[in-house]
Amino acid sequence: MIIDFSISPFGKGESLSRYVAEAYKIIEDSGLTHEFHAMGTNIEGEWDEVMSVIKACRDRILEMAGRVSISIRIDDRKGVSDALSRKVRAAKEEMR
Template identity: 50%
Template sequence: MIVAFSVTPLGVGEDVGEYVARAVKVVRDSGLPNRTDAMFTSVEGEWDEVMPVIRAAVDAVAEVAPRVSLVLKADVRPGVTDALTAKVESVERHLSTS
């Protein structure tokens, strides 16, 4: 599965990069395939691998923020691996032939 999620600290002001970096570090340290962009971090793995990482990312932000907002979207496809890369490559391939 791929889960795209966003962890937002609330009550800490407008500059949240320092807080969000705590969540991203948890994901990167997990060893699971992941990608971060301006809006979401995506992580790929099995349910039992991905969900504890997301919880740990939220907990890392909750340690320094009074409130945390979590948004997530999941693509659950049993048996599919490397979709994080393959989906983007498919779009790029179609763009290059247009």
């Protein structure tokens, strides 16, 4: 499963890098395959693993901000592993 998610606190101004850094530490410490990008983070893993990471990020940002918005998109394909790098590689090959 690949998820793409973003998490943002409400009412904390325009600069969110402090909150992004806190969430990223949690993602990094999870040991799951992930890819950080300008609008969020992709994480690959099993349902319970990925949702546990999202919950930990939510809990941490709620401690800091009191209110949080989370957007999640999920690509869940049975029997597929290493999908994150495989999807990117396949798209790049089509661009040649």
